[in-house]
Amino acid sequence: MDATVSFVLNGKPVTVKSPHDRMLVWVLRDELGLTGTKVGCEAGLCGACTVLVDFEAVPSCSTTLGDVAGKAVLTIEGLALDGKLDPVQKAFQDHHAFQCGYCTSGMIMAAWAFLKKKPKATRTEIVEAMEGNLCRCGAHVRILDAVESAGKAMGGVR
Amino acid sequence: MRRRDFLEGVTAGALTFFFTTPVGSAPIVPTRPGAYAEDLNAYLKISADGRVGCFVGKVELGQGAMTVLAMLVAEELELDPAQVDMLMGDTDLCPWDMPTGGSLTMWHTAPVLRGAAAEARAVLLRMASKALGAPVADLALKDGAIWVKAAPARRTTFGELVKGRKMERHLGKIKPKPLSDCTLIGRRVPRKDALAKTTGAAKYAGDLRLPGTLHACILRPPAHGLNLVAADTAAAERMPGVRIVRDGTLLAVLHPQPDTARKALALVKGTFEGTEPDVDDGRIYQYLVDKAAPGQRVMISRGDLAAGEKRAATVVEGEYRNAYESHATLEPHTSVAKWEEGRMTVWASTQSPFVFREAVAEALKLGQDKVHIIAQFVGGGFGGKLVGPGAIEAARIARRVPGVPIQVAWNREEDLFLDGYRPAAVVKIRSGLDAGRGAITFWDSTVAGVSQGEAELPYDMQTNRYQAPAVPNLHPLKVGAWRAPNAHTNAFARESQLDALAAKAGLDPVTLRRRLITDARLLRLLDLAVETFDWEPAPGPTGRGIGLACGAWRQGLVVAIAQVAVDKTTGKVRTERFLEAVDVGLVVNPDGARQQVEGAITMCIGQALSEEIRFKGGRILDKNFDTYLLPRFSAIPRIQVVFADNATSVTQGIGEPPVVPVAAALANAVFDATGARVTHVPFTPERVLEALKRVPAK
Numbered sequence: 050m051d052a053t054v055s056f057v058l059n060g061k062p063v064t065v066k067s068p069h070d071r072m073l074v075w076v077l078r079d080e081l082g083l084t085g086t087k088v089g090c091e092a093g094l095c096g097a098c099t100v101l102v103d104f105e106a107v108p109s110c111s112t113t114l115g116d117v118a119g120k121a122v123l124t125i126e127g128l129a130l131d132g133k134l135d136p137v138q139k140a141f142q143d144h145h146a147f148q149c150g151y152c153t154s155g156m157i158m159a160a161w162a163f164l165k166k167k168p169k170a171t172r173t174e175i176v177e178a179m180e181g182n183l184c185r186c187g188a189h190v191r192i193l194d195a196v197e198s199a200g201k202a203m204g205g206v207r
Numbered sequence: 208m209r210r211r212d213f214l215e216g217v218t219a220g221a222l223t224f225f226f227t228t229p230v231g232s233a234p235i236v237p238t239r240p241g242a243y244a245e246d247l248n249a250y251l252k253i254s255a256d257g258r259v260g261c262f263v264g265k266v267e268l269g270q271g272a273m274t275v276l277a278m279l280v281a282e283e284l285e286l287d288p289a290q291v292d293m294l295m296g297d298t299d300l301c302p303w304d305m306p307t308g309g310s311l312t313m314w315h316t317a318p319v320l321r322g323a324a325a326e327a328r329a330v331l332l333r334m335a336s337k338a339l340g341a342p343v344a345d346l347a348l349k350d351g352a353i354w355v356k357a358a359p360a361r362r363t364t365f366g367e368l369v370k371g372r373k374m375e376r377h378l379g380k381i382k383p384k385p386l387s388d389c390t391l392i393g394r395r396v397p398r399k400d401a402l403a404k405t406t407g408a409a410k411y412a413g414d415l416r417l418p419g420t421l422h423a424c425i426l427r428p429p430a431h432g433l434n435l436v437a438a439d440t441a442a443a444e445r446m447p448g449v450r451i452v453r454d455g456t457l458l459a460v461l462h463p464q465p466d467t468a469r470k471a472l473a474l475v476k477g478t479f480e481g482t483e484p485d486v487d488d489g490r491i492y493q494y495l496v497d498k499a500a501p502g503q504r505v506m507i508s509r510g511d512l513a514a515g516e517k518r519a520a521t522v523v524e525g526e527y528r529n530a531y532e533s534h535a536t537l538e539p540h541t542s543v544a545k546w547e548e549g550r551m552t553v554w555a556s557t558q559s560p561f562v563f564r565e566a567v568a569e570a571l572k573l574g575q576d577k578v579h580i581i582a583q584f585v586g587g588g589f590g591g592k593l594v595g596p597g598a599i600e601a602a603r604i605a606r607r608v609p610g611v612p613i614q615v616a617w618n619r620e621e622d623l624f625l626d627g628y629r630p631a632a633v634v635k636i637r638s639g640l641d642a643g644r645g646a647i648t649f650w651d652s653t654v655a656g657v658s659q660g661e662a663e664l665p666y667d668m669q670t671n672r673y674q675a676p677a678v679p680n681l682h683p684l685k686v687g688a689w690r691a692p693n694a695h696t697n698a699f700a701r702e703s704q705l706d707a708l709a710a711k712a713g714l715d716p717v718t719l720r721r722r723l724i725t726d727a728r729l730l731r732l733l734d735l736a737v738e739t740f741d742w743e744p745a746p747g748p749t750g751r752g753i754g755l756a757c758g759a760w761r762q763g764l765v766v767a768i769a770q771v772a773v774d775k776t777t778g779k780v781r782t783e784r785f786l787e788a789v790d791v792g793l794v795v796n797p798d799g800a801r802q803q804v805e806g807a808i809t810m811c812i813g814q815a816l817s818e819e820i821r822f823k824g825g826r827i828l829d830k831n832f833d834t835y836l837l838p839r840f841s842a843i844p845r846i847q848v849v850f851a852d853n854a855t856s857v858t859q860g861i862g863e864p865p866v867v868p869v870a871a872a873l874a875n876a877v878f879d880a881t882g883a884r885v886t887h888v889p890f891t892p893e894r895v896l897e898a899l900k901r902v903p904a905k
Contacts, residue, residue, distance in 0.1 A: 071466065072466065075464065075465060075466045078414075079464055079465060079466075082416055083407070084407070084410070084413075084414035084416070085406070085407015085408065086407070087411075087537075087538070087586070088413070088616070089537050089538070089539075089619070090619045090831055090832050091618055091619065092619070092831050092832075092833070094831055094832040094833055095537065095832055097537055124407070125406065125407035126406070126407050128406075129406060134405070134406070138405045138406065141401075141405045142397075142401040142402070142405050145398055145401065145798060145802060147269070147401075147404050147405070148268075148269030148270065148271070148587075148802060148806055149268060149269025149536075149537070149538070149584075149585060149586045149587040149588075150269060150400065150403070150404030150409050150584065150586070151269075151411065151536075151537040151538040151586030151587060152537050153404050153405060154407045157405065176840045176841055177841075179840045180839050180840050180841055182840075183537060183832060183837050183839065184537070185535060185536055185537045185587045185589075185810070185837060186269045186587055186806045186810070187805055187806030187807065187808065187809025187810045187838075188802070188805075188806065188809075189809055189838075189840055189843040190805055190809070190843060190846050191802070191805070192840075193840065193843075
């Protein structure tokens with residue numbers, strides 16, 4: 050049965066009528082047309098659908114609509130401010146830290162959430178933070194480089 | 208740029224070049240003989256606004272084709288690659304091309320495109336010469352403008368020159384710029400897909416939002432070999448908005464919401480009948496050997512094997528296996544099909560739009576002109592999207608609901624179940640080394656599961672025999688091309704076998720190869736790899752955990768050196784460092800090429816250490832990434848890539864070559880670390896522990 054759920058999406062309030070237990074990824078892609086968030090495994094194993102809920106990275110394939118009621122959801126589409134790329138997006142571009150791009154939205158969101166807490170992370174800490182996100186093309190080394198340099202660019206403050 | 212803008216831009220007052228190549232000019236024989244000659248194969252349109260549009264039948268899979276092809280056009284026309292708009296993989300708009308696979312884009316399509324751009328440059332200069340009243344030699348060209356060098360105010364632009372013109376050119380008259388004049392080739396160029404892919408704007412097949420789309424979820428048998436005979440759809444049909452479509456044994460549940468369609472499908476009770484294959488992932492190797500045996504054929508035979516064996520001082524007999532492996536692209540197979548006004552349009556995640564067109568036309572008994580395939584950004588291919596069963600499913604369903612866009616997006620379980628795997632294989636090699644440890648006296652190789660493709664390298668092995676089976680339907684499961692097909696299986700066997708011979712004869716692995724290599728290019732590459740790695744080879748096992756392997760894909764050569772640490776209590780292999788030295792001729796886009804090598808090494812660490820499709824009868828036991836293990840960040844070593852300085856040779860593709868020697872280098876590194884030879888890909892901790900048990904105590 051449809052519920053009426055309100056939350057903040059990329060800085061703007063939205064209200065969605067959909068079942069409470071519907072997974073967020075479908076609400077985002079299907080109801081709200083935000084297709085930057087990808088579907089890879091539907092089981093929280095690959096990270097392609099990673100979004101931020103109150104600044105925590107979560108797999109939106111395993112997060113229900115009800116879970117985000119009254120919370121702030123940030124997707125890849127909401128990262129650039131006034132057309133200016135976020136430092137993490139910029140770093141992924143500069144390092145060519147992607148190939149097919151299917152994992153990239155999730156990678157960027159996971160990296161963003163981590164760097165917000167710990168911009169001066171060591172390489173080992175970055176590896177641990179990104180371990181839940183799969184990339185099949187093998188852009189891993191560049192992704193780690195990008196996250197490291199984005200952290201530096203963010204300088205610990207955002 | 209959006210497709211519509213692009214088309215409007217090029218139809219209004221544009222100069223359109225159609226290029227055709229003379230028969231036989233393509234470097235290899237196309238799959239359809241004569242196809243390149245009959246069809247227009249490269250296509251440039253220069254619009255009134257001066258932008259250059261490039262139409263090619265290749266697809267952007269992540270490998271960077273979009274960027275490197277734009278680079279080549281920009282190089283000849285003195286543009287920024289950003290000024291070249293790429294339109295790829297649309298069967299109505301792009302000239303016919305072979306699939307995007309086999310590392311063919313740079314070898315095959317790129318020279319045609321570069322030639323086309325060179326010819327366009329010559330034509331534009333001639334037109335400008337007339338317009339400006341100055342000889343071509345006195346003209347300069349840059350960023351879409353042409354001017355008289357001595358009087359820069361006398362200038363014109365591509366846009367002014369081209370208004371309303373159309374011409375057909377035959378290639379071959381004009382040569383591309385000499386390398387010394389090139390300013391883009393060999394430089395790092397920003398990827399054209401970078402903005403779209405880092406902002407979520409890039410559209411993959413599943414991202415299309417065509418009004419009225421219905422999502423189709425298809426009833427699958429629980430096992431291969433079983434077919435649908437009856438279905439109870441009553442419960443599903445009670446859900447609001449659900450439609451059922453049947454087409455033969457295909458049963459699909461349709462709903463406007465993808466997740467609701469999936470839930471409704473779970474309510475359908477299917478009855479399946481048939482016979483599952485009687486084999487599993489443990490018995491598959493003997494199964495393949497037995498089934499292949501009566502069909503074994505001698506593919507190559509030189510010299511007298513028995514005499515060669517008599518001359519051998521060291522003989523090794525090895526059996527090398529690899530499991531079924533999935534492509535496991537992060538984007539599962541996805542297509543959207545729409546049947547309208549007697550035509551089928553399919554927006555697909557595909558490596559081969561023109562193959563998909565043929566396949567959809569055949570499945571629906573339509574003429575090829577009634578099928579339009581539009582490739583989207585593809586979320587990984589690796590050979591898995593050369594064929595399009597999902598696109599055919601979408602088209603079959605769409606044919607029954609005219610005017611309604613039908614999306615078929617396989618979920619992970621379907622993708623792992625329906626994939627055409629890298630074939631499981633067994634390679635048996637018996638071979639010998641002479642007393643002087645400088646010559647292979649005989650080499651006898653028999654494979655089951657793959658062909659003998661790329662089994663040979665330029666090694667001095669004059670007495671040899673290569674056998675492979677001519678047995679149709681050898682595999683109990685569906686198999687397909689997986690990045691460097693056959694080559695990586697055969698390289699694993701060959702390079703492991705050489706390593707074993709070297710170790711048994713007390714020779715280090717580099718010296719043995721130096722003595723055997725007959726090709727100067729490969730020899731130089733070997734030296735480059737060893738020097739860059741800064742390695743003093745010694746007879747193994749040395750305990751250092753360093754292994755080397757060579758490989759080839761056509762003229763592309765690779766030498767790989769791996770360093771590993773092996774935990775002898777758990778059997779876990781950790782890759783510490785991996786280097787590849789690569790010779791693919793002239794490297795057009797160094798950063799793009801490097802990405803392909805880094806990606807291949809990373810991907811094949813999964814191939815070597817963890818990826819295996821487990822099955823029992825027709826049931827695929829791996830259903831998601833919890834048991835089908837792709838390499839994660841913690842598995843990635845320090846990676847080094849070095850290219851041979853070989854700008855005078857024809858550019859080879861780079862997708863396949865760096866895959867070829869990875870598993871072999873890792874296996875040889877495990878041997879060097881422990882004295883245990885792992886012969887079964889993937890060498891999981893269990894298999895490493897088994898191999899350790901076989902090491903004789905000192």
